Amino acid sequence: MSRPRVAVIGTGVIGATTTWQLARRGADVLAFDTYSPGHDRGASAGESRIFRTAYKEGSNYVPLLRRAGQLWRELETTASAELLTMCGGLTIGPADHPDVQAVQQCAEEHDLDHEVLDADLARKRFPQHRIDDDEVMVLDPAAGVLRPEPAVQAALRAAAEAGAKILPYHQITEVAETAQGWRITSAGKDFDVDHVVFAPGPWAHRLEPLRSLPIEVRRITACWFAAHDPAAHRPDRLPIAIRRHREAGFSCFPLLDGVSIKIVPHHLGWPALPDPDELPRSAEPEFARAASAAAQRLLPGVTPHPVRIGTFAEGFTPDEHALLGPLPGHRNATVMTGFSGHGFKLAPVFGEIGADLALRGSTEHDITQLAPHRFARA
Ligand SMILES: Cc1cc2nc3c(=O)[nH]c(=O)nc-3n(C[C@H](O)[C@H](O)[C@H](O)COP(=O)(O)OP(=O)(O)OC[C@H]3O[C@@H](n4cnc5c(N)ncnc54)[C@H](O)[C@@H]3O)c2cc1C
Incomplete structure (x- = not known):
């Protein structure tokens, strides 16, 4: 069977860690961003981010936080980078x-x-x-300080070493579902892929299939x-x-x-x-x-x-928990956005989940509370 071709739109920390996880599992990944890795226009910059395990935002995050901690260490080893200092x-x-x-x-x-x-x-x-x-x-x-710009770059470096194609300065202007998957367009050039991971951070509304999401x-x-x-x-x-x-x-x-x-x-x-x-x-x-x-x-x-x-x-959602899961109303698409001011520390486990969803359609991690359809009117 040929390798699944996956496009990741956005290489902030969420898209970068997802690209890493997809590439290490053998997917043929194309990762697009309007800007350069580690840029300061979105949510994944500013020198430092908090990592903590005792979580006031909800104790059901604890298993995800533990896994994120392990994956930050793996990324440090894989990319030979110092990213997380456990200062308490x-x-x-x-x-x-x-x-x-x-x-x-x-x-x-x-x-x-x-x-x-x-x-x-x-x-x-x-x-x-x-x-x-x-x-x-x-x-x-079990808390510490993360370095956002080096973390994004480390994840993309590890992804590139595992075969991903990283495309900075490639804004995606159009996305369209096709019989086999998706066609996405950047600067007049089309790319046909089996699956799209939308990780556009606060730019979600610029992409037509995400326009109705409450970000x-x-x-x-x-x-x-x-x-x-x-x-x-x-x-x-x-x-x-x-x-x-x-x-x-x-x-x-x-x-x-x-x-x-x-x-x-x-x-x-x-x-x-x-x-x-x-x-x-x-x-x-x-x-x-x-x-x-x-x-x-x-x-x-x-x-x-x-x-x-x-x-x-x-990007914020009304309940300040992210939107993470299959994109409602579409096939072969995963959405990861609305991390509401606390997504950085969890990025590597979210990346693992994004790769699970793109390659297998499901994940063992409990992400019920992040379901993108939870705001849909009954
Ligand atoms: C000041 C600040 C402090 C924070 N503090 C913490 C903290 O201490 N601990 C913590 O855990 N979290 C913290 N957070 C939250 C955390 O940093 C964010 O949740 C996380 O960085 C979100 O990453 P992202 O990849 O979703 O978004 P972004 O980093 O914004 O990435 C989205 C990317 O998508 C690209 N993009 C968008 N549309 C397109 C398109 N059409 N084509 C191509 N590319 C596109 C953008 O250029 C961008 O690079 C903080 C956030 C901020 C802003």
Whole structure:
């Protein structure tokens, strides 16, 4: 039997890991992207991403997270790249905050190692954070920091070594179902394939078969603040953190650039965009001032104003869980989009699932809650 020919549309982290998984299983893969691998216009860039195992977003993700952790290590070995630093992870906030409670519940349910530090202990162990008296830290040792741009490149390098054809600067402008599979078009050139994996991130609405999917494009802004004592903010001393405070909320990443730590404010909102190509490349002064106020209040060891700001586009679904499965209403098509601000850490297992669906039509992983048809009207 001839090798199945699969097109992957989009090589952000989801398309890149899927391409890797398809190629290592012997498929004839063509992977297309409008831009270059690791570019900064979509959702898979910005220096760092959180990996955690005790998951406030739902404890049914834990088996997927465990598998993702193994696959990140495999990718590191295959591509000779350092991608995931296990620096541990903190969830910080009032003891009765729903996210603090959800993380503890998830850890208990799955018997995951974790430690709950009261305010005194938290201040001693992690003085990089300012803690109120009624706040706690939940420490998840199975957490760390991922490097997004090298990760995308590593997955595509591994895929290319396994025989995949990577086609940057190839925007897909048309897709049409044929009797045998699909015909897809880029710059006037047609490619006939048996199966299409749609992994377009926030650009989903640009592709006709995905137009009715409930994906909202949002802007997520990250701010970097210079550390007074860089050594105290490196991953060996500062875990990743999800900070929940009465006045502010953000995710926090250790120093990787030799200069600054990154926060992604949550409390200032992630505004909707009409289209990812309309992403403003800088933040408004009010946003920078509010982010600075949060950093000054909660991170005593950093400069008051950001030294760097980055904006990124991401696709969100109404329930903030991805759309992952066969594309409703079509044959020979898999859709993977709407990762809603938390897809990076899981990308290699999503890639494994994408390859299962493209090559076998099913997967052993439980992805019920990600079914693309769940929003279809009854
Ligand atoms: C600032 C920020 C912080 C985040 N923090 C975390 C975190 O700490 N931990 C975590 O797990 N997750 C995090 N996330 C979420 C995670 O990064 C995303 O869920 C993930 O990167 C989504 O990847 P993707 O491949 O779906 O999308 P993208 O990376 O946007 O990739 C889609 C690709 O498809 C290409 N494309 C689209 N249409 C076409 C077309 N017609 N033809 C060809 N190519 C096309 C685009 O050019 C793009 O390269 C964060 C997201 C953001 C934005």
